[in-house]
Amino acid sequence: xxxxxxxxxxxxxxxxxxxxxxxxxxKQFLKTIERTGLGKYLFNDMRFTPEGAEKPEFVLxxxxxRHASIIVxxxxxxxxxxxxxxPWALLDFGIRAVISTSYADIFYNNxxxxxxxxxxxxxxxxxxxxxDAKEQVELTIDLEKQQVVGGNGKTYAFDIEPFRRKxxxxxxxxIGLTLVYEDKIAAFETAQKNTQPWLxx
Amino acid sequence: MTAPRTLFQKIWDSHVVSSNDDGTCILYIDRHxxxxxxxxxxxxxxxxxxxxxxxxxxxxxxxxxxxxxxxxRAKGIAxxxxxxxxxxxxxxxxxxxxxxxxxxxKRQGIVHIIGPEQGMTQPGMTIVCGDSHTSTHGAFxxxxxxIGTSEVEHVLATxxxxxxxxxxxxxxxxxxxxxxxxxxDVVLAIIGxxxxxxxxxxxxxxxxxxxxxLSMEGRMTVCNMTIEAGARAGLIAxxxxxxxxxxxxxxxxxxxxxxxxxAYWKTLVSDEGATYDKxxxxxxxxxxxxxxxxxxxxxxxxxxxxxxxxxxxxxxxxKSAMLRALDYMGLQxxxxxxxxxxxxxFIGSCTNGRIEDLRAAAAVAKGRKVAGGVYAMIVPGSxxxxxxxxxxxxxxxxxxxxxxxxEPGCSMCLAMNADKLEPGERCASTSNRxxxxxxxxxxxxxxxxxxxxxxxxxxGRLTDVREL
Ligand code: SF4
Numbered sequence: 001x002x003x004x005x006x007x008x009x010x011x012x013x014x015x016x017x018x019x020x021x022x023x024x025x026x027k028q029f030l031k032t033i034e035r036t037g038l039g040k041y042l043f044n045d046m047r048f049t050p051e052g053a054e055k056p057e058f059v060l061x062x063x064x065x066r067h068a069s070i071i072v073x074x075x076x077x078x079x080x081x082x083x084x085x086x087p088w089a090l091l092d093f094g095i096r097a098v099i100s101t102s103y104a105d106i107f108y109n110n111x112x113x114x115x116x117x118x119x120x121x122x123x124x125x126x127x128x129x130x131x132d133a134k135e136q137v138e139l140t141i142d143l144e145k146q147q148v149v150g151g152n153g154k155t156y157a158f159d160i161e162p163f164r165r166k167x168x169x170x171x172x173x174x175i176g177l178t179l180v181y182e183d184k185i186a187a188f189e190t191a192q193k194n195t196q197p198w199l200x201x
Numbered sequence: 202m203t204a205p206r207t208l209f210q211k212i213w214d215s216h217v218v219s220s221n222d223d224g225t226c227i228l229y230i231d232r233h234x235x236x237x238x239x240x241x242x243x244x245x246x247x248x249x250x251x252x253x254x255x256x257x258x259x260x261x262x263x264x265x266x267x268x269x270x271x272x273x274r275a276k277g278i279a280x281x282x283x284x285x286x287x288x289x290x291x292x293x294x295x296x297x298x299x300x301x302x303x304x305x306x307k308r309q310g311i312v313h314i315i316g317p318e319q320g321m322t323q324p325g326m327t328i329v330c331g332d333s334h335t336s337t338h339g340a341f342x343x344x345x346x347x348i349g350t351s352e353v354e355h356v357l358a359t360x361x362x363x364x365x366x367x368x369x370x371x372x373x374x375x376x377x378x379x380x381x382x383x384x385x386d387v388v389l390a391i392i393g394x395x396x397x398x399x400x401x402x403x404x405x406x407x408x409x410x411x412x413x414x415l416s417m418e419g420r421m422t423v424c425n426m427t428i429e430a431g432a433r434a435g436l437i438a439x440x441x442x443x444x445x446x447x448x449x450x451x452x453x454x455x456x457x458x459x460x461x462x463x464a465y466w467k468t469l470v471s472d473e474g475a476t477y478d479k480x481x482x483x484x485x486x487x488x489x490x491x492x493x494x495x496x497x498x499x500x501x502x503x504x505x506x507x508x509x510x511x512x513x514x515x516x517x518x519x520k521s522a523m524l525r526a527l528d529y530m531g532l533q534x535x536x537x538x539x540x541x542x543x544x545x546x547f548i549g550s551c552t553n554g555r556i557e558d559l560r561a562a563a564a565v566a567k568g569r570k571v572a573g574g575v576y577a578m579i580v581p582g583s584x585x586x587x588x589x590x591x592x593x594x595x596x597x598x599x600x601x602x603x604x605x606x607x608e609p610g611c612s613m614c615l616a617m618n619a620d621k622l623e624p625g626e627r628c629a630s631t632s633n634r635x636x637x638x639x640x641x642x643x644x645x646x647x648x649x650x651x652x653x654x655x656x657x658x659x660x661g662r663l664t665d666v667r668e669l
Contacts, residue, residue, distance in 0.1 A: 015518070015521075016518075016521075016522065016525075017518045017519065017522050018397055018398075018497050018522065020497075020634075020636050022634070022636040022637070022638060022639055023636070023637065023638075026638055026642070027615050027616065027617050027639075028617070030238050030266075030617065031238075031267070031280075031282035031283055031285070031286050031617070032241075032282075033241035033242065033245070033285065033286060033289050034242065035242045035350075045637065045638050045642055050624070050642060050643075074518050075398065075518065076397060076398040076401070076431065079397055079398070079431060080333065080634060080636060081332075081333050081615075081634075082239065082331060082332055082333040082347040082348060082349055083238075083239065083349075084239065084242075084331075084349035084350040084351060087349075102398060102401060103401075104398075104401065104431055105367075105401060105402060105431070105433050106333060106346075106347050106348065106349060109348075109349060109352070110349035110350075110351065110352075113349060113351035113352070114351070161223055161224075161225065161365065162222075162223045163221055163223050163225040163363075164225075174351075174355060174363055175250070175252070175354065175355050175358050175359060177363075178227055178355065178358075178359045178361055178363060179358070179359060181218060181219050181227055181361075182359075184218050184219050184227070185218055185227070185229070185255075185359065185360065185361060188218045188229050189229075189256075189360075192229070196462070196465065197458065198454035198458040198459075198461070198462050199231060199326075200258075201454075201458065
């Protein structure tokens with residue numbers, strides 16, 4: 001997994017609430033058996049007409065937002081389906097961070113598995129950063145310091161669980177981390193088999 | 202004396218393998234369900250790292266999202282991408298030694314229907330699947346939640362997940378439901394009350410007479426849609442209804458083991474005095490049959506109501522979402538919901554594709570005809586549901602009424618196969634999501650119960666089933 005340390009880049013404003021994963025990547029693109037190549041379908045139905053032409057009014061079809069690496073969005077971003085194709089599509093497009101007041105749980109989790117940082121901030125902060133994004137101010141997200149730097153150098157501190165932060169900073173592979181506990185997993189199974197043998201028959 | 206614990210805490214505590222200072226745990230996973238859409242990259246990851254499946258016997262795989270539901274499906278899948286995805290699963294389960302119900306197995310069906318049907322889903326278990334509606338299995342008092350593909354790989358490789366305990370929430374539905382009001386109406390009313398993010402970060406435990414009075418099928422409908430309220434999982438403490446449902450199912454404990462299991466399952470209730478981070482109480486008597494009018498499951502109203510007016514909403518974000526939804530849905534504020542005409546009807550999905558759902562729809566369809574110009578399809582949730590319905594003669598009732606009786610699968614719940622809405626088409630659907638484009642680009646979805654969907658089919662408009 002790609003490490004996440006400091007990200008400085010263009011932020012695309014998406015002032016919508018409840019952006020669901022069906023919007024982020026519609027189901028017709030879930031038929032892939034790969035993780036890559038989904039960026040061109042990101043927000044497909046909002047970004048393109050049924051004939052495949054760009055809709056000029058959609059933010060990611062405008063300059064400089066075509067090159068955005070951050071999305072600033074309304075409440076409850078990433079709700080709905082568990083599809084990890086949503087973070088894959090974001091990442092493939094070049095998005096490394098999202099800023100919102102809240103996220104759906106599964107999407108939030110999926111971001112961390114792919115080196116994307118979902119930053120959670122209070123409503124006023126998200127509104128200010130949304131305004132910065134509209135004014136094409138570049139944002140800086142520093143995971144080490146746990147802060148976002150917006151227009152006029154204003155900083156916004158954010159919270160993140162220490163374990164997730166560490167995995168992202170170091171780009172750690174969690175399966176490898178868990179496999180260190182193989183003996184404990186085996187011991188758990190032995191104990192459970194004794195008390196609930198039917199789970200193993 | 203130990204502090205009183207909730208059901209969620211009990212299940213959680215009994216599955217912690219190891220825990221970190223910040224509360225992140227390695228949580229043991231008892232059962233893992235796998236389908237074709239969210240697993241290929243996980244198996245590929247195992248291959249690339251040379252890892253094996255830790256406990257293949259704890260895993261069950263099925264193809265459901267991409268499978269055709271037409272009568273000639275034994276001929277195979279026409280769409281090359283869908284076919285590749287199903288073939289990839291077939292190859293992966295063979296390589297990694299996982300039990301698999303292929304497309305033509307009579308036990309095949311939607312992943313969340315077959316787990317319970319086979320007795321794989323049991324109280325007290327931790328169950329995951331790369332699918333958000335894994336919350337369905339919570340109806341048995343199992344901690345069941347959806348995961349992403351990276352986590353699917355993690356579970357395959359280690360039979361565990363790295364997780365932090367969610368917060369707890371109790372939703373109590375007091376009293377008895379009115380006749381004609383079903384589990385689907387209950388859960389839609391709950392989502393309407395708390396919103397699509399009302400449960401975020403929480404595991405919901407359902408309680409109250411109205412919940413206790415539900416069959417297992419109804420409980421599954423409620424837990425299924427818990428994810429639409431943003432919650433990680435839904436839970437209903439197991440009771441005699443649960444035990445009776447499980448007894449004799451192929452993957453349930455057998456003989457003496459069953460009695461031992463029941464003795465354990467009976468301990469799976471929240472202790473007296475256990476506290477929750479959030480409590481919500483609804484009165485069953487206040488719940489009428491529900492339909493959605495917008496593009497999020499929280500945009501729901503009683504069928505006796507009207508399309509709401511965005512002008513009456515203060516919050517700017519909500520107002521613009523509402524305006525967008527009404528425009529997408531082609532509806533005007535203030536119009537009566539019963540005046541909304543429909544083009545298609547979809548009865549099925551992991552929310553409402555079980556035998557009881559088909560019985561409820563058949564009871565309405567019996568002796569009536571699908572309205573002119575309406576296409577109505579019934580897609581049983583599994584091959585076994587289909588067989589049971591045919592044994593009861595429900596297929597004949599539907600066919601005589603003019604419904605299309607199809608093969609099992611996810612079908613028009615998400616339209617990954619050939620079943621989809623055309624732009625602008627309006628559908629009465631028993632599925633769980635009315636997002637833009639969910640049932641086909643430009644398609645308009647109204648969520649409701651099977652009886653309500655059948656009522657819409659025969660009148661050609663949204664209808665209060667109680668008035669038929
Ligand atoms: S029926 Fe619909 S919600 Fe259920 S698993 Fe299939 S696609 Fe997902």
